Amino acid sequence: MKHYEGYLIDLDGTMFRGTDEIQGAKEFVDELNKRHIPHLFLTNNSSRTLEQTAEKLRGFGIEAQVEQVITASLATAAFIKEKLTSRRAFVVGQTGLISALEEAGIELTDQEAEIVVMGIDRNVTYEKITRAALNAQKGAYLLATNPDIKVPTERGFTPGNGAFVELVSHVSGKKPTYVGKPQPFMMEFALQKLGIPREKTIMVGDNYETDIMAGIQSGLDTLHVQTGVTSEEELAKYPKQPTYSVRTLNEWFSHM
Template identity: 40%
Template structure:
């Protein structure tokens, strides 16, 4: 299963995806609670990453706790936080028109941004369950007037109990079609998401590993960020999926239980 296990370099810090790695449909995956507990108790720097920009870290920590995972809220890094960091690095104290939920608006507020519908520096599109035609129209007009177009993540669909839902990427595509302008996308698979996460925990790429369940986001972004990549088979990837790509993860594990000391 994992021919390179013995070749794992010295890892000091860990980045891990959430869905399909630590939890599946609000149930903890085998070994996940123990691994998080081990990292917390041993003082190992780590962050749980998610492209979901709906929830604040506090909301996500509460949801994970309800699933049986005790993840401190300062150990959670979302595409909304990464997007706010990026916007702040570009135009400190700027203004933004936002299509999104509390996770995104809170992150931008805390990064020093003003929310406005008048001449914003950025139009930022994130995940929401309440896309409004009026807001999308406003976004299109503001981008046409010169606002910079940013999206938190490229995911075109998201899961629900009743089937797929249109997500950030689908709404961004609608705006792109209307404006002729592509957004700058901050979340995975942009390695910027990982670099901003490493900055938060003062980690270095040569001693940091990324655990994910997707070849097309987690693994490729981990490779591009220079990280040791670990693919777990508890999410959407199987051997056939792995073969579809021209790159390989450094390690392939049945699940995070294999990382327990």
């Protein structure tokens, strides 16, 4: 069994499930720390800041520094600085996205934006969606933190960021660019920050469509954990399988 020198770890469904802890998650991270194996936490959730995300992990007893957290919001701010020339953005999103953009020196504006940036926004209004659509119609780049159409919650599936992005795209006729997992940008951003060669790094997550796809497409080995979205049965249907799949992360200690 291969030994991995770096870990990229998904959060929701892997480290915790909403407000519930996940068996083995804390012990898994403790073991990485004990063995001094570099690791980063990767989340498509754009609503929390880096600090709020690290705090949430610590609330479950999981050791986490702000520097170890990569959110889709952070990756989106980095995408703008690396790939786009404009710095004027109209934002639909919550604190996590707004603060990531502000810290990156992006100017937030209501009108004549050159970029429309969309992340999940539970305070969304008709006027916000309309402004996003109008700015996109006038030629603004349409950038989104993550493509999730629906989010599993205890109430059922609730609308995800991707559902609103598709709406704005439909109205404006503008194609969106997505940054979060499984898109390559967020993965390359994380790999660069981790500083471990990709062939010695493993991507860990519960969701085949985002986490495992992200790893496969970026040429990483992948560890699927059956504590979240993709069950063992669902996993079997995919033609490209993860490198490993475990019931809980407790099963992984012997391989570290």
